[in-house]
Amino acid sequence: MTRGVGASTLRPDGLAKATGAFLFAGDLSEAGMLWGAVLRCPSPHARLVSLDLAPARAVAGVVSVISAEDVPGLATYGLDHADQPVFVSDVARHHGEPVAAVAATTLAAARAACAAVHVEWEQLPVVVDTEQALTGPALHPDGNLFRRVLIEKGDPGTEGEVAVEGSYVVGTQDQAFLGTEAAIAVPDGAGGVRLRVATQDLHADRGQIAACLGLEPEQVTITLGGVGGAFGGREDMSLQVHVCLLALATGGPVKMVYSREESFLGHVHRHAMRLHYRTTADRDGRLVSQQARILLDGGAYASTTGPVTGNAATMAAGPYVIPNVRIDAYGVRTNNPPSGAMRGFGAVQVCAAYEAQMDLLAHAVGLDPLEIRRRNALATGDTLATGQVVHSAAPLRRLIDTVAAMPMPPPWSGAVEDLPGGPAADPARVRRGVGYGLGFKNLAFSEGFDDPSTAMVALEVADGSVRAVVHTACAEVGQGFVTIVEQIVRTELGLGPEDEVLLLDADTLIGPAGSTSASRQTWVSGGAVQLACTAVAHQLVGRVADAAGVPAAGCLLRAGRVVAEGLSVPLLDALADGPVHAERTFRHRKTAALDARGQGDAHVAWSFVIHRAVVDVDLDLGTVRVVQLATVQDVGKALNPLSVLGQLEGGTAQGVGLALTEELALEGGFVTQPTFSEYLIPNAVDLPTLMVALVEEPEPDAPFGAKGVGEAPTVSSPAAVMAAMRDATGLALTHLPVRAEHLAAGSAL
């Protein structure tokens, strides 16, 4: 059982990755393959006046050049609403929108051909301000409002004696996964296409690709290529339709790999938001009301702005008990690049705002930041702003008390390299600050969405050994599903130490697993694997019990045997009459749509989380050093503690990046700095080792009691780092990320 659920087993693909043998999608090749490249619109809003592909076709090595008129099926795609053009046909609505694609014998030739295309554009007025977009002329026939979510609870006009107000701005964060978009498409010879691609959701891709190609979904077979990180950025398609079109146009394999610049231009980003909050409480700091107006910059096309707006709205009040709430959230179309999924999915930005409000309130009523959170924190059985009762484990007070007990860092060491800004810093002008962020993230898809997962498990004898074979369409993007699957199978089938577990490639030959997002795969696909294992065990036990003439009810699988009182049959013998297999589909409990007042049981469950950040800031330089980070997370049950730790560390790092440096530079809709020289993600010296404590209160509905853990760390870490910088400087700091000029703008201290 040491390799079963609860053990820190190691990744089965770990050594292949560490030695370079693991093949990422960009490492794949096919004999005779061509290279694809895409020409993109160089400005944020422009009418296509003329497009001349002939110069591209004349470039040596070019085999095919295609544009909008070569799309045989649906001209647009989209996860939630198909409004995003495969290629621009009339109006381009964001910088980087695809115009044409080329297949050539080399990548250099394909790119040269893109540069040779002659395009004439008529520039159109650019709208990147969400307020202006709400009231201004429509940027698309569907209008500029993707979704409005209004939530009203109690009497929003009722206020407490103490009121605080704040306006906050969150910039555009990029997922910045290291392995850029990559795929290889091969015609199947019968009009269909086989695609290997780095994605988060094979079946969602397949449905959209088939619609654009004018094919049946079964004519598009997708196998997961090795994925170099995702974080939401691969939930929407990028190069999928283009590479399939090129393969079908040329009749042979075509490979596409994005450069870093194309990656920044070619996938959705985290929504920039503007948030205005008014929070009131009584003199004891007990919350009376929360009001917020939130504008989400959805960019040019829908992507998942609808559900992100729903998430932002339903979590905007924070993980607190508040009798009176009014949240008004708008997902708005602009000429910025499309926004969509990124780790935290709408819960991150609102946490930065509601937690800033909690600190303002704490100051106003004279309470410690942890005490005001303790007094207002949700507990199991409490009611959210949506009227939904929290049935989940909700150990928020344990989170608060646990983080409060974690040791604080020592004072500055006296070493120059430990100063923010190093030798440039003046120790006399360096201030230390401590801040907290308490947050929550919904698990799995919400608002009535049905997102099941299907798994097949077979138990067989191969080469004289017992082997469990598992097949799902769950995309492994680095999170460790491949590790968890083996643990679940070993536990559920009672495998012996010599027995093998083989996980087949994720592909569309089995039913959907849904997206690797929303912290859902351990719960949903893990649940499907568990169900299939239970069915396999049932069949095998029935076979052995029948043969032995004993009741099946008393039999179980343990340590590589079918055992019962007076019976112990090795799996090898039990399987002598042939393999057993079962396919099962798992669904989480149903959720409901929100009504006109934003009421409804919209979410399945939540993971709750707290971060504490300690920072040093040079008041004059505006430089910051993160001295210490601590977190406590409600994980239900840690199925693999080492994997959980990795998720908490990595998720926290992305949150710290958002607080300190990560903002995609957008100037009037132009993406001006799409490089790793300008878009700075944290490196190893930017972060201290995270202090972690887990709170394990099993989730009643979840397989093994385990909550998804991946997103919560990114929700509360930005809020904590922001709060620590405010504590150090006395500044209001309302823009995320906080830039050096914000900090050096004039400290109050």
Next chain:
Amino acid sequence: MSLALTVDGVPYEVPDVPGNANLADVLRHHLGLTATKDACYEGRCGSCSVLLGGVLVTSCTVLAADVTEPVVTAAGVGDVAGPSDVQRALVEAGGVQCGFCIPGMVMAATDLLARNPDPTEDDVRRGLAGNLCRCTGYGRIVEAVLTAARGRAST
């Protein structure tokens, strides 16, 4: 042009290499040696790190035509059947998630331990600062390198 190149101890003749090709592209596209990754094409992320004549470089910023010294990649440091201590430690400490940065991390860590067999945590963090990882937050990677260093000290 044609290049003569030694990679992981194996000599190669590489025909038809454009004069402006960088070493990362030659390794990956001309030789099909995909153990070395590429992610930023400007020497910022470290995914393409290799040892060139024993010196740690980002191969995307090295002109292939200039290469005269032998190249060592993560595949030359060890393989699945016989991984190096650093490679094994990265897996065992939980330092590998998506793993895209890991071949580059292996090279940076191998170089660091060759220069400094007894590094502090700060030494390791500075030694890996040229290699970006988006998954792990670096905690398990740093732990792995310290573990590998301790392992060498005890043998």
